[in-house]
Amino acid sequence: MNTKKQTQSCRTSAIIGIAVVTIFAYGSLNDTATGGEPQGTPYVLDPPLALQDPARYIPEDNPLTKEKVELGKLLFFDKRLSVNNTVSCATCHMAELAYTDGQPVSTGVFRRQGGRSAPTAINRLYSTKQFWDGRKESLEAQSVMPIIDHVEMGMPSHDAVAEKVNGINGYHALFKNVFGTDVTIDGIGKALASFQRTLLSGNSAVDQFDRGVSDDTLSLSGQRGMEIFRNKGRCTSCHSGFNFTDEQFHNLGIGWDTGTVDLGRYRVTQDKKDIAAFKTPTLREVSNTAPYMHDGRFGTLREVVNFYSDGGIKNPFQDSDIRVLNLTDQEKEDMVAFLRGLSGEGWQHVTAPTEFPQ
Numbered sequence: 001m002n003t004k005k006q007t008q009s010c011r012t013s014a015i016i017g018i019a020v021v022t023i024f025a026y027g028s029l030n031d032t033a034t035g036g037e038p039q040g041t042p043y044v045l046d047p048p049l050a051l052q053d054p055a056r057y058i059p060e061d062n063p064l065t066k067e068k069v070e071l072g073k074l075l076f077f078d079k080r081l082s083v084n085n086t087v088s089c090a091t092c093h094m095a096e097l098a099y100t101d102g103q104p105v106s107t108g109v110f111r112r113q114g115g116r117s118a119p120t121a122i123n124r125l126y127s128t129k130q131f132w133d134g135r136k137e138s139l140e141a142q143s144v145m146p147i148i149d150h151v152e153m154g155m156p157s158h159d160a161v162a163e164k165v166n167g168i169n170g171y172h173a174l175f176k177n178v179f180g181t182d183v184t185i186d187g188i189g190k191a192l193a194s195f196q197r198t199l200l201s202g203n204s205a206v207d208q209f210d211r212g213v214s215d216d217t218l219s220l221s222g223q224r225g226m227e228i229f230r231n232k233g234r235c236t237s238c239h240s241g242f243n244f245t246d247e248q249f250h251n252l253g254i255g256w257d258t259g260t261v262d263l264g265r266y267r268v269t270q271d272k273k274d275i276a277a278f279k280t281p282t283l284r285e286v287s288n289t290a291p292y293m294h295d296g297r298f299g300t301l302r303e304v305v306n307f308y309s310d311g312g313i314k315n316p317f318q319d320s321d322i323r324v325l326n327l328t329d330q331e332k333e334d335m336v337a338f339l340r341g342l343s344g345e346g347w348q349h350v351t352a353p354t355e356f357p358q
């Protein structure tokens with residue numbers, strides 16, 4: 001045997017060894033910067049017409065990957081995340097109802113009921129503050145709350161959730177693959193947020209008309225409604241921008257007629273100006289998300305428009321942009337036609353999983 005050659009190949013493998021160690025060292029440096037996750041396959045979101053670039057809204061420490069979105073989808077539809085395996089996120093955010101549940105207030109585990117209506121999980125990418133009162137500052141932070149909510153999914157603690165999911169071998173393997181760790185509540189939040197970030201809605205009839213893509217997608221009535229929405233109706237003072245929301249909190253008076261006012265944003269800020277103020281919801285897909293308002297009091301868009309026309313419900317903290325509009329019947333009809341024109345695409349691609357990790 002040629003000893004010289006052997007020594008050489010030894011040296012070569014030593015060099016390769018160093019190179020490999022170096023790559024790993026660099027790799028782990030990079031990993032630390034992105035929260036220690038293995039790379040994964042990038043998931044590139046293609047925003048429908050009129051929506052802003054999604055990349056700007058994805059937090060650096062939770063990059064969107066195909067594997068993570070897939071994991072988030074499984075978790076979103078999996079009833080085993082609840083205390084008695086009966087309720088999943090999708091129970092109240094049903095894909096077929098544009099991720100709402102069609103009820104004034106939602107029903108969770110043991111048929112417990114909460115006091116607020118389930119908002120859509122669509123276009124959450126574009127918001128930071130989540131919930132009607134904005135009490136959570138990120139989608140990651142929001143996503144793990146329903147699981148330990150007494151009414152919604154009823155798990156006793158986040159530790160108990162991580163332990164339960166970790167006990168399912170299939171999930172343990174998926175978390176290792178996506179996050180390089182056992183199941184953690186942090187990972188559950190990141191995966192659920194990532195899945196929800198893929199639920200978009202744009203390219204509606206209103207967008208196509210407004211952007212000059214097509215003149216006949218929005219009816220003439222809807223076109224007149226758009227004009228009222230922007231001018232006489234003053235709607236854009238709050239439902240502004242590409243997602244039809246200013247992301248701020250306003251008091252319209254919802255609840256002041258019931259004797260049990262939900263204090264809304266005030267409970268978060270303790271600031272008097274926030275008494276019974278709620279987040280301006282997006283109006284995209286609004287014809288699919290009845291009933292309306294945080295207490296789900298209105299079954300139809302016409303009732304919502306009547307409410308605004310009458311100036312909401314007066315109270316000492318009502319927003320000054322809510323005024324009596326005295327819309328005519330025709331104007332109300334036009335406004336409803338406009339709101340109906342806000343249904344679009346970007347969320348219909350999801351099909352509920354038929355099998356879950358075992």
Ligand code: HEC
Pocket residue numbers: 076087088089090091092093106107108109114116117118119120121124129130131132133142143144146147151152153192196
């Ligand atoms: C029992 C019904 C129910 C279940 C189960 C449920 N939700 Fe919700 N969801 C609601 C209600 C009601 C609200 C509004 C609560 C509030 O604002 O105080 C809400 C709010 C939200 C919001 C905020 C939307 C916005 O516009 O601010 C998101 C996002 C969300 N849920 C996602 C989830 C995820 C993810 C899960 C599963 C981990 C889940 N929900 C489970 C009923 C439910």
Ligand code: HEC
Pocket residue numbers: 229233234235236237238239249250251252254277278279280281282283286289291292293294295301304305308309319321322335339
């Ligand atoms: C002062 C800010 C403001 C103005 C002006 C305003 N809105 Fe709203 N809108 C809100 C807020 C805040 C809510 C949620 C209120 C609540 O539940 O207490 C809301 C809720 C809605 C909803 C129900 C959406 C859902 O998912 O439940 C519709 C529809 C709506 N607005 C349409 C309009 C139209 C049409 C106009 C103009 C006539 C208008 N808004 C003017 C702030 C405003």
